[in-house]
Amino acid sequence: MDRPQAASNTDPYATKPGVANHWVKTGAHVMIVGADASFYDMYPKSADPDTSVPYVMWAGTPYEHLMIPVK
Template sequence: MCKHMSTLGAFAAISLAALVQAEEMAKAPAMTDEAMITSAMAAAPARVGAGATIVAMSADGKMRTLREGKNGFTCMPDNPATPGPDPMCMDAAAMVWAHAWIGHQTPPKGKIGFIYMLKGGTDANNTDPYATQPATGNQWLQTGPHVMIVGADDAFYDMYPKSADPDTSVPYIMWPGTPYQHLMAPVE
């Protein structure tokens, strides 16, 4: 198992969000490893996906490597339990940010990471990084194909709209005012 996957697995095992996702995935139709690899690769441009490490979360919340990569990106397949496609592919700095988010820790500032979600995202809350469903007072959004910049300094994020109910057709900040704020930039 590659070194970053054992760390991700440890964070995923303790994360409430990961456990909820694992429970949802256990109820969803199973995907073959080949289908998960195809799904994960679709999150990024073809050359990035082709060289990326591909991982998947099992029903117990642990990550397993489906294919080792060589370009520093890690891609995850769509979660079949969520509405709509949501595969993602991230660079090493974005993996550090994701580990912090999953582990409810503060991510390092100035360690800028990049995430592709070229198939779009499922419904998401723009005010609570840990919301798992719509609730009174939270803003639930549908996102199309986009990329994300994570881990930048606050001054970078201050240049973009930080509305609780943003226009998702232009760049905006998701989870503003939290340690996990990041730039969402549509690509269509």
């Protein structure tokens, strides 16, 4: 799928941009879920990440996962 998607990078339950939920837009990407916390510690966890390189989305929540852009 090639359609850009948008979501809050800090609030898994957010459905639209808000003043403090760090909305991000991403293109095609691979996601890694369910890894050990130590795995995610190797990647940026900024609330406002550079989405052109791998970063952790929803860090510190049960839905924490690695986002890996593929182009």
